[in-house]
Amino acid sequence: MKILMFLFGELLHMSFIQRTKKIALVDCNSFYVSCERLFNPKLRNKPVVVLSNNDGCIISRSTEAKALGIKMGEPYFKEKNVIIKNNVQVFSSNYSLYGDLSRRVMRTLKRFNPEIEIYSIDEAFLDLSNFPDNETEDIGKEIRSIVLKWTGIPTSIGIAKTKTLSKVANHIAKKKQSGVVSFIGIENIDPILEKVEINDVWGVGKQLTKFYHQNGIFNAKQLKNKSNTWVKKSSNVLSSRTAMELKGISCIDLEITSSKRKSCIVSRSFGKRVEDFQELKEAIAGYSLNASEKIRSESLVTKSITVFIRTSPFQNRYGFYSNSKTIDFPISTNNSIEIVKAAVSILETIFKNGYLYQKAGVMLSHLSDSNNEKNLFSSERDEKINNLMKSIDNTNYRYGRSTLSLASAGVHKKWNSKRQHYSKIDTADFYSLPTIKAN
DNA sequence: TCTGGGGTCCTAGGACCC
């Protein structure tokens, strides 16, 4: 009887309260700039930009900086005039700070539903299906205000039936005062999609934009109304998924379980060009150490390693050279010594004298779980190496990265990245806590 | 003078096999 009453209750419930699939995309506004502002309130309402590694490009802009016409991804030196003229505040990127604040934002979001997909450092998809349809927008506003209150980071939130549509909603929310846009309950979204340019649709990049333009598709509505078979046949499955998602049919699932990564790259542009084999070797050894440490911290081992070096693609007068090579390890490993050795041996085969190198990198691929890799050849020696690696990692964790390193990684690092506008804020470092003066 | 870094997925085409 109780069960019957329960079922009846549920039916009654369902008939009154609509609960369709609802996905929210929460995206931090000008994330890196917002992080810098958090510890430096003087930056509020002022134009601010954050630069990529090596102070190369502009990768985050405050609203005020956008208004000055400073473009995303533009080389810093090209915008320097505008920046100086308008007294734009400039920062080198500080990823440990951004990573820390990102974790705080994500932790806050999990209060609303622990099942979230962390899509990037500054955005997450959140399943809101459990909330009633007519409360969607209010929930969005609540999420926004709590994230702001608890972390100090402003966000924009788009809510819709599919991921692609929630991206569209988010895009519109960015321009709205409330910062929240929900498509839930809107019968016909064609008029909205009509105003969304095709290149602003998630999954449509430069090449696809060109292709769609050639076929008379200029906005999201036009793609939505194309037949699925046409899209699939003339492009590919990814494009057809995008089109279906615009129709409101969910094809791209939320990835709640954080699957382990499949590759790990460490690469940098040099602060100044490198010609010397020895210096290049130091850089490659250093990157290999970082990559090894990263995969160890995630209990992964690698089956193959790729090393690449290249000169600048923008300065042809010195001659362009780019090369890479991959080799396999006989047995998957995460041993720094072995990985550095392999990397250096690759470098020896691809290095060519007489070039000014601008960038180099190491990629570890075919990663797998280290716990599943215990094999017949495991020996006492492996055990010892594992322990050595563990103690290196622990020491570096406690006393700062590269406290313990290998000699081959070098000490001077003349080639290190440029970081002239570094804010030196470290939320994990007691001595960089902001001080508050009384009176 | 100065142009980031780190990922994922898909596909075409080659190697190989029967």
Next chain:
DNA sequence: TCTGGGGTCCTAGGACCC
């Protein structure tokens, strides 16, 4: 001299994302 067809697996490279 004649020299198939179909399947699988792997990889490099392209496209896309933030």
